[in-house]
Amino acid sequence: MPLTKQPHDQYVTIMGKRWHLRYCQVIEPDCDRPDLPRKQIRIPMRLQRTPKKLMDYLIHEALHAADWNQAEYWTHHTAQDITNLLWAQGFRLSKE
């Protein structure tokens, strides 16, 4: 059992559908559409080193997964607002 919990690949269920969240060598984060089989959310590995930016992108891609037809403007600003709220409340990566 590792002592430090780092951001890691996992399966995630959003609105009853399952994505494989993967950290990989992509330039920008992205999310496969909810009707695809074996869908993925891809997060650039470099974001593992910038926790607040990582939180923002994880929320952003989760919002896309939850509501695929939502406008990019809404998704972008809602993710930023939720990230700022959680960050101000003290949420951080931890060694749990």
Ligand SMILES: [Zn+2]
């Ligand atoms: Zn987006």
